[in-house]
Amino acid sequence: MDSPHLSRRLLVSLVSVLALASLSTGLAQGAPPPVKEPAAPTAAAAAVTFSDEFDGPAGAAADGGKWQTETGDNVANHERQFYTAGNRNAALDGQGHLVITARRENPSNYQCWYGRCEYTSARLNTAGRFTTTYGRVEARMKIPRGQGIWPAFWMLGNDIGQVGWPNSGEIDIMENVGFEPSTVHGTLHGPGYSGSGGIGAGYTLPGGQAFADAFHTFSVDWSPNAITWSVDGTVYQRRTPADLGGRQWVFDKPFFLILNLAVGGYWPGDPDGSTVLPQQLLVDYVRVSTDTAQPGGGGPITGIGGKCVDVAGADSANGTAVQLYDCNGTAAQKWSVGGDGTIRALGKCLDVASGGTADGTRTQLWECNGSAAQQWAVPAARDIVNPQADKCLDATGGSSANGTRLQIWTCTGAAAQKWTVTR
The missing domain is CATH 2.80.10.50 (Trefoil (Acidic Fibroblast Growth Factor, subunit A))
Incomplete structure (x- = not known):
């Protein structure tokens, strides 16, 4: 099914976020997150080109050598949050996770497109630090829940500053809107197939399970002229240029990674009386790997x-x-x-x-x-x-x-x- 969200990036800087001083506010109170599972072994010939296991002391900000933190609001989707800098809404928990927290608050009189902001959250990207062309891109995460809550793990073409969106291309590895607790979406956006016209599909857990109840691994396997999505190793969609109806395939170039937790917007709708805040997106790891095997080597x-x-x-x-x-x-x-x-x-x-x-x-x-x-x-x-x-x-x-x-x-x-x- 098509992913009906609009552009999320028009009013948030993607490539030149200023490094702001870390704020001292810690993680929201609540039950401690589960212990981090050990990393799965990587195949011998697969080269890990990017990895963040989020090991570090509780309260520390994400590694600035790998991630930059975006700030501001986003009128393009009518989202309600203000993305903050430092570790206020994105911090390590000391147990091997990055925790992105959405709160109903406005401690610094942040101003949003609709007036005084009602929520804070965080959005991180690797622009200027890491890009990849092809390979496996995956994250193990436990997503939040609730009406109006919108977590995402996605990629944008690194040439967005030159060609703009959607010509840059966008690969949504995982999106969830809170009114669908059992379903995630993977989508491609490009010239002529963006926003509500994006090309994608959803994956639904069996038996009415909710994604917020446990960690799950969200992946794309990306090669020339093909992108394949999987959840916990189960493939649910494969896209090639043949799916674009003659429109341009813009996915054979470098892309950077994005993690964010939005609140409200056209697609998920706004929070309501049933929405419990704060909500947290727990990220166990993000890894990108490719294959460096050469002709004459390899295995069976x-x-x-x-x-x-x-x-x-x-x-x-x-x-x-x-x-x-x-x-x-x-x-x-x-x-x-x-x-x-x-x-x-x-x-x-x-x-x-x-x-x-x-x-x-x-x-x-x-x-x-x-x-x-x-x-x-x-x-x-x-x-x-x-x-x-x-x-x-x-x-x-x-x-x-x-x-x-x-x-x-x-x-x-x-x-x-x-x-x-x-x-």
Whole structure:
């Protein structure tokens, strides 16, 4: 479904926030947050390009070498909060979390678009400190709850100062509006598909669970011409240029990260008598990783029956069949998943024959040429997807026999389409 929010960034500085003195007010009183879970291991060939685990003393501000804190209000969405500087509304809790707190208060006579501000909160970004093009971008968070409460984890194109929004592009990794406690949204915004016309989808927890009740991990896997969203490792949406109806894809360039907790606005509506404040967004970690594996390195890709993706006869000639075979550790079974969206073995690329998009089109080894036939997304759900065709790498006939050819096929979630990539 489309994400019906409007631009959130027009009246808040994105790239030149002044470093203000930290304020001394601590975190809101309440039950202590849960103990931080240990970090999951990162695959050996995946390079972590940005990480903040938010370790530090309680009350400390976020690391200024990684984050800048924006200040001010936002008339563009008719949000109600004033974003403050320092550690007043964004501080570490001493247990490995960043806590962004929204309060009903105005301690410094802040002025908003509607008059005297009624709420305070915080918004942080990495502009001028960190940008990324492609990779996995994820955060583990426990979101707040309540009517009018609007937490978000998202990205903006680093060229926003030159081209403006929405030409810069926006990737919303996670948004929640308080009247939907069980649902989060992931959305793309760009020229001709912004605001209420953004292209996205929602993900709803089963059984009426609320996102505010526990920590969840929100991720995008981003490669050339493909972005895939997941919650706790479950993929719920994949977008490619084919989804834009001929409009411009603006997601092959550097983006920076944003964390914020808004109050009110056109989409969530304003707080009402049911809204309990303060509310807190707890962020366990934010991580960005990419893959630095090079052709000739890498490791096996295993599929149905525990068999390995194999280059037939270890032949590096263009057009050599890609198949399943008993794992044997040879170079014909060592695949590198690159940050450029390619999957390589023997110095060549996994390729969809003739750039086909139909079910049953065979895969082969071919000289790397940058074409869409050689672009693959490898999301957490263990699919390997060719975005041009929007189809999955598949073992023909669901067979695990040696020599079974690999093809592309409509993604079904079947065992023949599940792969374990060892990097």
